[in-house]
Amino acid sequence: xxxxxxxxxxxxxxxxxxxxxxxxxxxxxxxxxxxxxxxxxxxxxxxxxxxxxxxxxxxxxxxxxxxxxxxxxxxxxxxxxxxxxxxxxxxxxxxxxxxxxxxxxxxxxxxxxxxxxxxxxxxxxxxxxxxxxxxxxxxxxxxxxxxxxxxxxxxxxxxxxxxxxxxxxxxxxxxxxxxxxxxxxxxxxxxxxxxxxxxxxxxxxxxxxxxxxxxxxxxxxxxxxxxxxxxxxxxxxxxxxxxxxxxxxxxxxxxxxxxxxxxxxxxxxxxxxxxxxxxxxxxxxxxxxxxxxxxxxxxxxxxxxxxxxxxxxxxxxxxxxxxxxxxxxxxx
Ligand SMILES: Cc1ncc(C[n+]2csc(CCOP(=O)(O)OP(=O)(O)O)c2C)c(N)n1
Numbered sequence: 171x172x173x174x175x176x177x178x179x180x181x182x183x184x185x186x187x188x189x190x191x192x193x194x195x196x197x198x199x200x201x202x203x204x205x206x207x208x209x210x211x212x213x214x215x216x217x218x219x220x221x222x223x224x225x226x227x228x229x230x231x232x233x234x235x236x237x238x239x240x241x242x243x244x245x246x247x248x249x250x251x252x253x254x255x256x257x258x259x260x261x262x263x264x265x266x267x268x269x270x271x272x273x274x275x276x277x278x279x280x281x282x283x284x285x286x287x288x289x290x291x292x293x294x295x296x297x298x299x300x301x302x303x304x305x306x307x308x309x310x311x312x313x314x315x316x317x318x319x320x321x322x323x324x325x326x327x328x329x330x331x332x333x334x335x336x337x338x339x340x341x342x343x344x345x346x347x348x349x350x351x352x353x354x355x356x357x358x359x360x361x362x363x364x365x366x367x368x369x370x371x372x373x374x375x376x377x378x379x380x381x382x383x384x385x386x387x388x389x390x391x392x393x394x395x396x397x398x399x400x401x402x403x404x405x406x407x408x409x410x411x412x413x414x415x416x417x418x419x420x421x422x423x424x425x426x427x428x429x430x431x432x433x434x435x436x437x438x439x440x441x442x443x444x445x446x447x448x449x450x451x452x453x454x455x456x457x458x459x460x461x462x463x464x465x466x467x468x469x470x471x472x473x474x475x476x477x478x479x480x481x482x483x484x485x486x487x488x489x490x491x492x493x494x495x496x497x498x499x500x501x502x
Contacts (some may be wrong), residue, residue, distance in 0.1 A: 179369040180299070184445075186451040187461065189231070189388050193223040194445045195469045196247040199256055202473050203277075205247065207423055210262045211480075214276045215292075219247035221386075221418035224349050224443035228233040229318060229411075231416065232346075232399040237316040238286045238304045240297040242350070243278040244417075245290045254282040260476035266483025273486060274494070296324035298334040305343040305408075318329055318346040318400045324355025326372070327363045335376040335410070342407035345406025346398050347373065349412045351386065356421045357429040373410035386417030386441045417443075 181189075191417045200220060206212045220228070226247040233239070233252075241248040249259055254270055262269025263277050271281045271290075282292040288304065291297045301319035325331055327348065338345045349369060353360050360367045374380040379401060383394040391413055398409035416438040420427050427435075449455035 179393070181389065181451060181454060181456060184446045186447075186456050187465070188388075189227055190393075190444070190451065190457070190462075191447060191465050191469065192227045192230075192251050193258065193388065193464055194227070195472060196223045196250050197444060198466075198469050198473050199250060199259075199476070200240070200246055202477065203260075204419075204423070205454070206263075207448050212277070213265065215243070216263070216277050216423050217244040218332060218419045219244055219417070221438065221443070222350060222415045224248055224388035224391050224447070225348070225385045225413045225415055226320075226468065228388045229320075229346075229348055229413075231392045231393040232395035233318055235286070237312075237318060237399070238301075238308075240288050240301040240304065240317065240319045241280075241290055241433075242322055242325075243292050243294075244282055244322070244350075245289065246277070249280045249282070249285075249287055249290070251284075252285050252287050254285050254287050256281060256472055256476035257479040258282065260480040263481060263485045264480040265485070266480055268479065268483040272494075285341070295320060295328040296322060296332045298325065298330050299345075301345050302334055302338055302343055305338070305345045306341065309341070309343055314344075314403050314405075316344055316346050316399050318399075320348045320350060323349065323351045323353065323360050323369060323424050324358075324363075326369050327355065332372075332502050334377070335373055335378055335408075335482055338408040339377045342405070344402045344405070345408040346395070346402050347378070347397075347408060347410040349373075349410070350415055351412055352415050352416070352417045354421070354429065356496065357425070357427075359429060366373070370410065370412045373412075375484060378408050378410045380410040380412070382414065385413030386438075386443045386446065388390060388443055418442075447499060454500045 200218045207216045230251040239252050258270035265273040267273050271279050278292045300318045307316040370380050370382050384390045394411050398411050401409045
């Protein structure tokens with residue numbers, strides 16, 4: 171198991187702009203989503219990714235369009251970083267037909283086959299065996315593709331996590347496991363759910379190549395993900411990355427946050443992945459405050475456009491309620 175030490179990485183302007191824009195889009199898109207939830211435009215569940223943006227954005231840098239992504243229910247960031255359009259995600263959360271899952275999935279079930287983004291899954295740990303299935307299909311067809319599977323620390327308390335690690339290692343499946351360790355599963359701190367709270371060694375004990383990265387540092391995540399994706403793509407079997415991160419907001423829109431102190435949240439906020447990456451870019455004189463202002467304007471326009479798109483979207487007619495639920499006509 172490797173625990174890479176932090177180095178001051180060099181960043182060039184285009185790269186810096188791309189990473190920063192993606193993280194900013196996620197942050198602003200979600201701030202708007204929270205507002206729209208309070209206004210009851212978005213219904214159902216809503217789990218925000220604030221604070222964890224560096225994980226999705228860093229990991230996606232290492233993937234190609236042919237790779238597959240299997241995500242969690244806290245997946246707006248993963249979907250946006252993968253390139254699922256903000257319009258289609260917002261329309262989905264509005265429940266409109268133009269949504270990426272035709273308005274039937276909502277926040278937890280974003281899906282876009284063209285982007286090879288295979289959910290969004292309300293079942294904690296539910297993506298793990300799906301990812302193994304995608305990877306097995308690729309292995310059987312001799313395709314050099316990676317299936318990247320995101321999951322939270324909550325999933326690692328489940329049996330399916332260990333079964334998935336075991337099978338992926340046994341069959342040398344091309345899976346890039348990305349653990350988003352934000353220290354809490356809803357209101358349960360990791361130490362209350364795990365006899366041994368250090369998770370990476372558990373993956374290593376299954377014979378899976380494992381590393382730990384600072385999930386608040388987008389460049390560190392990208393570097394680890396590139397190492398992992400290359401390892402997997404070259405046919406060496408699965409790779410596991412624990413990204414140590416933190417969610418700044420409540421678990422969902424209904425959470426009094428009695429399980430952690432404000433001081434703890436404030437401490438982590440000082441490590442904001444967006445602010446710290448922007449500071450690094452400024453230190454290296456590749457980006458300026460003016461660049462940030464322009465990015466903010468650009469991202470705000472994209473988010474406003476997504477809201478307008480969702481508002482103008484269409485509701486599915488009630489007569490269609492059972493479509494896609496039961497098979498239509500006689501099966502051939
Ligand atoms: C199989 C299953 N068990 C329980 C739940 C209820 N539940 C919803 S979110 C959650 C916590 C998940 O925590 P984690 O995997 O760490 O993800 P995070 O919320 O931190 O992103 C639980 C237990 C569920 N959705 N699915």
